[in-house]
Amino acid sequence: MRRLVVAAAMVWLPVGVLGLTWAAWHGRLPERIATHWNGTGAADGFGSASWFWATLLVVGVAAGVAAAVAARTPGARFLLTAAGAVSGAAAGIWLATARATLANPAEARLGWRFLLVFAGLAWGFVVAAVAGPRPPAAPADVPLVDPLELKPTERVAYSSTLRSPVLLGVSLVAAAVVAVAAATTAPAVWPVLALPLAAALLFARVRVTADRRGLRLVAGLIGVPLKRIALADIDTAEPARIAPMEWGGWGYRVAPGRSALVLRSGPGLVLRLRDGRRFAVTLDEPEVPAALLTALRHRTPG
Known part of the structure; x- marks a missing residue:
């Protein structure tokens, strides 16, 4: 049980990264920053820096709440892994975007920074390793x-x-991820939001x-x-x-x-x-x- 608690606490570390980097960078960031990139790494979508950061913070907090629920639910290590990946990805997206903007505010390019997103997703596997293997079934x-x-x-x-509560937490995290994707990069996926919301209502x-x-x-x-x-x-x-x-x-x-x-x-x-x-x-x-x-x-x- 102690390992589950530690793993759940680790899901909140990317949320802390979001808070600390905003405090350090918001004075240097322009009001509008690049929020979407094309296949060559050039920016092709822009939005409010504070709104973009706040949206990713909400996703990270939702993942942290889901992890806190999972830590009290036997056999819910899969949710801790998913929550760690979602929280880490939110921080990775923010770091990649903010660093690209700070490097060249006039013409931001993503470049190698897209690896930060994958590093954030990999945080889920770190959380899973800390949580440990599933206990043997009875x-x-x-x-x-x-x-x-x-x-x-x-x-x-x-x-x-x-x-x-586990399924409810997963559904809410999934809904937050879909909402962020729809609001920032792909408005066409708004209808997909109905799927996790329906799962929460039904199950x-x-x-x-x-x-x-x-x-x-x-x-x-x-x-x-x-x-x-x-x-x-x-x-x-x-x-x-x-x-x-x-x-x-x-x-x-x-x-x-x-x-x-x-x-x-x-x-x-x-x-x-x-x-x-x-x-x-x-x-x-x-x-x-x-x-x-x-x-x-x-x-x-x-």
């Missing part, structure tokens, strides 16, 4: 649960709300319900149904340990013969459907909905 063998004892007419339901909070109708997943922030599986379509329901990469990664994943909502690594519910497909969702104490769905399935004729 054994995957999880015993099946016995079905609940239900009376023929008894009604019972299970409901739980899933929250994913940052999910309501999972199991009852006589089957299993349902609903986006908690906007109430949009994400998945419905009828009870009659369920063959078995069992707890399992979910490894994100075994299901295709984090988020809502779809692959031939299976799909999953993976918001973290750890315990989860796996449904085996009558048509041979599987569906998984990460849950705390998945034995409860597994036992309930098993009992309801046994009580249903056919």
Whole structure:
């Protein structure tokens, strides 16, 4: 845990670089500076120096906040890596632009300074090295649960709300990066901003319900149904340990013969459907909905 905290703190170092260099250079920079470069390294786009710096600072701070969240979330080293790369890239873009302007305010050329951007991106790998390797996964063998004892007419339901601060942080960082790119270099990518915002709205909070109708997943922030599986379509329901990469990664994943909502690594519910497909969702104490769905399935004729 200490390594994760140190790695998260390192994500803030590029933010400090942004602040220190602005304090040292803003008096020497012209009001408008080059913010975009063509293939030969010559400037072909210009903007306010203070606005450009402030935008990159916001990106760096957003990455730092996401890293702080990741440091408290087991298995979130990938987010620390991404946050370090985003924060470092923001500082690298600023350093490359400001240094090119200071070198020749009348006709700035990027030249070798574009390497500063790649150096900033590489900061993510430094953060990952400090965070250390992922801890070994717990054994995957999880015993099946016995079905609940239900009376023929008894009604019972299970409901739980899933929250994913990691996914929310990633979505916000991605939205900030897209916004910076659209505002500074490529206005055509503004529509892409809808993708990370939609991910935040759909998956940052999910309501999972199991009852006589089957299993349902609903986006908690906007109430949009994400998945419905009828009870009659369920063959078995069992707890399992979910490894994100075994299901295709984090988020809502779809692959031939299976799909999953993976918001973290750890315990989860796996449904085996009558048509041979599987569906998984990460849950705390998945034995409860597994036992309930098993009992309801046994009580249903056919």
